[in-house]
Amino acid sequence: SQTIHQWPATLVQPVGSPLSLECTVEGTSNPNLYWYRQAAGRGLQLLFYSVGIGQISSEVPQNLSASRPQDRQFILSSKKLLLSDSGFYLCASSPHRDTEAFFGQGTRLTVV
């Protein structure tokens, strides 16, 4: 099975500051990678997905961007955070379609 490393676990950032959340995957190669955001008491909203190095697709327009510089590394970034960027961010990986997804432990981001 895969292991998803995601850090930091919690983060408090001021409005207008930059953001970089990193996710690395162990135990597989060439996985599909995903960034989700979860608002309090809500389901998961898909933000970005990647099917390969340098291939990023965005699901919703927003203040965030994603990059995949290496096969098993997925980064979520922002140049200037907004209050509305607060939330619980989850990185996920799946080896291919029709299989389960593996999730990291998430990053709780609070923008103040």
Add this chain to the structure above:
Amino acid sequence: SQQGEEDPQALSIQEGENATMNCSYKTSINNLQWYRQNSGRGLVHLILIRSNEREKHSGRLRVTLDTSKKSSSLLITASRAADTASYFCATDASSSGYALNFGKGTSLLVTP
């Protein structure tokens, strides 16, 4: 986009009782998955049922799928306090790198 919708939103039962959660979705699927999330943590995969399957078991979990009604149910038998968590159904979306679309979840509380 969120396709799965769980029902009920919240469920409170006593240890030993069975817990049933339902999920409805809108479009055709390849598979449907159920996940569990402990408070403030990542999601953990419970069970995957393919569109050509009607029922699947895993330990104390039983999942059914009715593609004609576009619905699924998760039954947890003989519940334990440790089953307290949020439960999500998820369906795959071929347009998003087969990312999973999650519902808002059912919050289950099992009291001793």
